[in-house]
Amino acid sequence: MTHDEYDETCRDTEDCRLxxxxxxxxxxxxxxxxxxxxxxxxxxxxxxACVHNSFEQLNSGARVHTYLPVLAARFARERLESTAKNQGDTVSEIPEVLFVCVHNAGRSQMAAALLHHHAKGRVLVRSAGSAPAESVNPAVVEAMSELGLDLTQEFPKPLTTEAVQAADVVITMGCGDACPVFPGKRYLDWQLDDPAGQGVDAVRPIRDEIDRRVRALLDELVPAAT
Incomplete structure (x- = not known):
């Protein structure tokens, strides 16, 4: 399926209905x-059913405006991967980390991108939010691009129980988000300033603090990776 077909069918949320x-x-x-x-x-x-449900979740509240079917498929793939792991159909030898903030538009997106970058495939990384925004914060995208990390293809995703259950480490970003609690998981809360409404100059120190914490976490999870 080409982007032109998606663009023609789903130019905005009102034109893209189940x-x-x-x-x-x-x-x-x-x-x-x-x-x-x-x-x-x-x-x-x-x-x-998972793809259709994922579409409805992303479409709810006009959160995502472009390429909605392909984004729904990406979200559905993550949910199915988590479910398969939770029911024992797949076994992974690498740790899985889930970053959570309310809108999944700033801190959690930066943390996920930085850990993915530094881990080089040795950690599975996901991010989500309880009330996803329409898009990733533009100042966050710009700040990450300064490090050579492209967030233009990322999008805020709803927090799901299966994602929390599949993760080995669940990290909230100091934003008051609550996660389902499952035995055997490691839960952390990183108190970080909120980049919402801030310019790139204010986002850089938040990004750098997240980077410091991500590197320390990686040292704990996979010492040989750094």
């Missing part, structure tokens, strides 16, 4: 691709 036959076709094609990825674990019906 009851639109063209949108359903796009979602079903995404579901078919995901079903091949999860062959032997989830049925096509389960995958399709």
């Amino acid at each position: 009851d639109d036959p063209h949108v359903q076709l796009l979602l079903d094609r995404e579901a078919e691709e995901l079903a091949r990825r999860f062959d032997g674990t989830f049925s096509i019906e389960t995958v399709r």
Whole structure:
């Protein structure tokens, strides 16, 4: 599926509805691709239901405005991966970290990108929020681009129980977000200034403090990675 097709069908949230036959076709094609990825674990019906539900979650409250079907498929893939891990269908030898802040538009996005960058595949990283914003904070995108990290393709995602359950470490970012508590998980709360409404000059020190904490966490999780 080309970006032109997505753009034509989902130029904005009002044009991108689940009851639109063209949108359903796009979602079903995404579901078919995901079903091949999860062959032997989830049925096509389960995958399709997850993709449609993910679409509805992202579309709720006009949170995401462009390329919604493909973003829904990305979100559904993460949810299915977490569910497969939780029910023992997949086994991962690398730790999984989930960063959480209310809007998933600033601190958690920076933390996820920095840990992913430094870990070089040795840690699985996700981020989410209880009330996702429409998009990642532009000042955060600019501050991260200064380090050569591109957040332009990232988008705020809803916090799900399966994501928390699949994570080995769950880190809230000092924003008052609450997560489901499961035994055997490590929970941390990093008290950090909020970049919302701030310019890039104010975001840089927040970014650098997150980077310091991410590096220290990586040293604990995978000492050989640094």
